[in-house]
Amino acid sequence: MNAFIHFMEKRFIPVANKISSNRYLKSVSTGSMSLLGVIMLGAIFTVISSLSWEPYQNFLSVTNIGTVMNYIPAYTIDLLGLYMAFSIAYCGAGIFGIKEQALGTGFISLVCFLLLTPLTENPEARASFLSTNYLGARGVFVAIFVSLITIQLMKLFVEKNITIKMPDGVPEMVTKSFTSLIPAVVIASLFGIVKFGFSVTSYNSATDFVYTLLQEPLQRLTGSLTAFLILILISNLLWFFGIHGSMTVLPILMPIFLGYLADNSAAVAAGEAVPHAINFGLYDLACLGGSGATIGLVTDMFLFSKSKRYKSFSKIVFPSGLFGVNEPVVFGMPVMLNVMLLIPFLLTPLVITSLGYALISMGIITAPIGILGASSLPPLIHGIVQGSLSFGIYQLFAVAISMAIYYPFFKTLDNQAVQEERLAQEQAA
Template sequence: MYMAFSIAYCGSDIFKIKEHALGTGLISLVSFLMLSPLTDVPEERLAYLNTSYLGAKGVFVAIFVSLLTIQVMRFFVKKNFTIRMPQGVPEMVTKSFTSLVPAVAIVLLFGVIKLLFSLTSFETATDFIYTLLQQPLQSLTATLPAFLILILISNLLWFFGIHGSMTVLPILMPIFLGYLAVNTEAVSAGEVIPHAINFGLYDLACLGGSGATIGLVANMFFFSKSKRYRAFSKIVFPSGLFGVNEPVIFGMPLMLNVMLLIPFLLTPLVIVSLGYLLISFGIITAPMGILGAGSLPPLVHGIVQGSLSFGIYEIAATLLSMGIYFPFFKALDNQAVQEEVVASELEQEEAAVNEIS
C-alpha cells in the first residue's frame, strides 16, 4: 500500500505533474485496493480484503498500478480534460476538482481490468502477475549463478562509469522486498530464513562499495608507500567503511583502470560465493535482507541483519578483499613511488639550475 501511493506521488514530479502529486498518489492507492482480492465469508454475508495480497504478493501490482495511474493522470492534465473552476475559488478546492475527471476515468479503467480478470482462471490481476511474473523472477534470482551474473554486470557498468547498482537494483528491488517479508515471518516464527539471497547478500557484494573495495581502501590506508595514496587514503578509507566508494571509482580513478579491473570484478564474486556456501552448510546464519542497511560498517551490518555470525564473516570478507586487492594495489603504489622519485629529482635539478643562475 505504501508503494502504491509513494511511487505515484514521487513519479508525478518526474512526469511534470507535481501539482497533482497528492491526488495521483491517492488515486493510485484506491486503484491498487480495487485490484486486491477479497475473501468471501458466505455464512456471515460479508467480504474483506485479503491482507496477504497487501504484502509481498502485491509488490508488482503496486508498481504497475502506480505507473499506469501516472500516465493516465498526465494525459488528462496535459490535454486539459479537467473541471475548471472560476477565479476566487480556494486552491485546495480547485485541485480537488481538477483531479476529479481523471480520478473517475482511472477508477473506471481499473474496474474494467478487475472485471476482465474475474472472467479468467486467474480471477484477479494480482494472482495473474504473481503467477506469471513475480514467482518465476523470484525463482531465477534465488539461484546463486543468476545472482552472481547480476553482480558482475553491475560492476562492469561501474568500470565504464555507469551507476551499476542503480541499473541492477530495479530488477532485484521488488523481488527482494518480497523475500524480506517472507524472511521476517520466518524469523518471527523461529524458523530458518528461506531466502538467503537478499539485500543482505547484495550488501556483502558491495562491502565498502561496489566491487567490495573495502579491501582496496584498507590496503591504501595501512600499506601505502607513496605520498599520493597515503594522502588519498585519509579520505577514502573512512567513507569506504560506510559503503561509499565514489571517491575511489572516480577519484583514484578505478573507472577504466585496467590494472584494477580483475580484483574489482573478482572480489565480490568470491566473498559472496564463499558466504553463500557457509550459509548453505549452516556455518553462518543468513541475513534477513533488510533494505537500507548497506551503509553500515562490517560486523554492525551483520548484527542489524539479525546475524552475528554473518557480521563476523563480514570481517573475514574484508580481510579476503584486502588479500585479493593487495598485489594489484602494490603495483600501482610502487608506480606512484617511482613517479614521485622522478618528480623529486626533477625539482632538485631545477632548484640547482636556479641557484646557479
C-alpha cells in the same frame, strides 16, 4: 584490452544508460526507496523480537512486549504492496512531469490497487475483508503496474487539459482535488472493468494472475546464484566505465527483493529459517565498502601505503569506505578505467558473495533478512542489523579476503607512485 573497452563503450554502455535513465524504472526505484523509513521500522522490530535467547524470549512472552513488537512488522513490511501503490505513483508523477498532481495520482493509484485486491467473504459474519496476503509481498508487482498505468493515464488527462477548472480564489488543495476528479473517475472505472474481467477467469483476481505468471517465475530466476552474480558483474563493469551500475541493476531487483523481505521477516518472526538468502543483505555483501567491494582496497591503502599520494588519499577514502561510500576512490584514485584494478574490482565481489552464499547453504552462517537501506553500515554492525551475527562476523572475513585480492594490484600502483615521487624529488634537486 583496448578492443574490450571499445566494445563496452560502443555496444554495452549505451544500453545501460538507457536502462538507468528509463523513467519507469526510476519511478519504481525512487518510490521503493522512499519507503525506506517504513521498511527499517518494521525490520528493526522484527530483529529485536526474534533474538533466539530463551530467557529473552520468555521475558517478551510473559510481559507481552513481544506481542506489542509484532504489531509493527504486521503494519509495515507486511503491507509493502499497499504502500508501494501510493509511493511509486506519487514519486513517478514528478518524474513524468505532473508533479502538481502527485498527491492525487498517489491516492488514485492506491484506490485502484485496493480495487484489484480480492475480497474474502465471510458468510457467517455477513462481511467481507481484505487479506493482508494480497497487500504485502504478493501484491508488489500489481502495485507497480497499477502505479505506472495510473501515472500515464493521469498524465494524458493533464496534457489534454481534460480536467475541471475552478475559478480564481478557490483554495489550492480544493483546486487540485477537482482537477484530478475526472481522471479519477475514468481510471477507477477502467480498473473496475479489469477487476471484473479477472473475476470470470480461473485466476479470480489480477493479483493471483500477476503473481502466478510473472512474480513467481522472476523470484525463482533471481533466486539463482548464477543470475545474481551476473547482475553483480554487470553492475561493476558499468561502474568501471564511470556509470552508476547500481542504478541499472537495482531497479530490476528492487521489487523482487522487497517481496523477499516480507517473506523473510515473516519467517524470522515465526522462528523459521530465512527462505530467500539472495536478498538486499547479500547484495550489500557484494558491495562491501561500495561497488567492487573496495573495502579491501581502501584498507590496504590505509595500512600499507608507501607513497605520499596514497597515504594522503587513504585518509579520505578509508573512513568513507567503511560506511559504503566509494565514489571518492572510484573517481578520485581512480578505479574507473584503471586497467590495473579491473580484475580485483570484478573478481572480489564474486568471490566473497559466492563464499558467503556457500556458507549460508551449508548452515555455517545464518542468512541476512534482507533489509533495504542498511548498506551504509560498517561490516559486522550491518550483519547484526540484518538479524545475523554470524553473517556480520563473516563480513569481517570478507574484508580480509578483499584486502588479499586487492593487495598485489594496489602495491603495484603504490610502487609506481613511490618511483614517480622519487624521480620528481631528484629532478627538483
